[in-house]
Structures are given as structure tokens and as C-alpha cells.
Amino acid sequence: EVQLVESGGGLVQPGGSLRLSCAASGFTFGSFGSYAVAWVRQAPGKGLEWVSSISASGGTSYYVASVKGRFTISRDNSKNTLFLQLNNLRADDTAIYYCAKGIDFWSGLYFDYWGRGALVTVSS
């Protein structure tokens, strides 16, 4: 079964940067490079919020308006790994960040496997 494991979370000051990783394994139908993947976050006490998706090839990316220009999604299909570079972090970026596998090539459509999340805390 597909497994997604996030890493790289931590405490960072406002204005700082962090890089999240998501290692994927267990693909029995297709490969990691066949599917779009996404980052979804959950702020404390809040619901889920889609943050960004990247196409299977890595050539196309999508962002929610609040992170555009500050976050960059990327992937290394040779290492079955997804990344999220978080720059110029703000307090309202504090959240658990989940990696999620989509079912199509472009942006996901819906997400059939998720990781357990990585906590990012932005505070001075």
C-alpha cells in the first residue's frame, strides 16, 4: 500500500524559512511519477485547507492565493519525494502540513492517500 511520510517540520521565527519533504513508497499500480501530489494544511483548531498541487511531471504547479510567491512546491520522481519550500513565514502559516497523493496527472482531483503530517510552528 502507498505510504507517505512527511518530515522537516519545526519551530521557525516569523519571516523565516523551512523545507518540508514527503517520502512516498509502496506504489503497486503505476509509480510516484504517474500522479499529481499536493500539500494540505490544518491550522490549530481549524479545518483542512488545500495549499498547493504539482503535476505528475513536475511541470505545472498550483497554489492557494495566500501562499503564492512565498511557498514553492517541487518533486524528485527519481527519489519518490515531494517538497514544499516555505519562505517568509507568518504566524498564520502555523499548521500541520499533510502530503496527499492525487488520482490524476495534473492537480489531483481527489486524494486517495495521505501522510500523518508535519507540524510547522511560526513564532518568535
Add this chain to the structure above:
Amino acid sequence: QSALTQPPSASGSPGQSVTISCTGTSSDVGGYNYVSWYQHHPGRAPKLLIYEAVKRPSGVPDRFSGSRSGNTASLTVSGLQAEDEADYYCSSYAGNSNPTYLFGTGTKVTVL
């Protein structure tokens, strides 16, 4: 809009049914067939329960069912069990809108 509308809570006794609504617009829930539902136990990975509004992935019990009418989707949990106590979120693809994907506000289901 920034989120789909769900009731904050729902409850039922073991064996009963609960239905959770998810209201959007013609630009998301009503405009595309890509409505999905997720179960989330805090501290664990969210789990896909329903996709394309009415379909169940293999391994998901048939106690979970989905429907959609116009701009509103619904999730019904029949024969409630203790392990169904969790947060439930709907989601919809929104095409070229931003954000591309909307999640619902979330519903906490309590098994009495």
C-alpha cells in the same frame, strides 16, 4: 469562496445513522463531479471515504454512502460504530478558480 459549508457537529447512538451536508456553489460542488469525503481522526492520516460524490474506494465499509443534489453533497454514515467518531470533511475540485480545491468547514461526529 474559501470553504464549503458543513454543520459543525452531528451525533447519533450506535446503530443509528447520521447525515452530513456540504454546501458549495455551481463553481465547485455543483459544477464538477469531483466531490470527495474524508474521515480524520486527530493525529492520524486523513482517509478517503467517498470520491466522485457517490463512489467508495475498496476497503471502505458500505455503511458510508454519498450523494449530491445541485450545489449540496451529503455523506451518510449508517449503523454508527464507536470508531466512526471522528472529524469529517468534504472537498471539491473548483476548476480554474483559486483555490483549485475547496475543503468543507468540517463536522465532528460523536457516537453517543
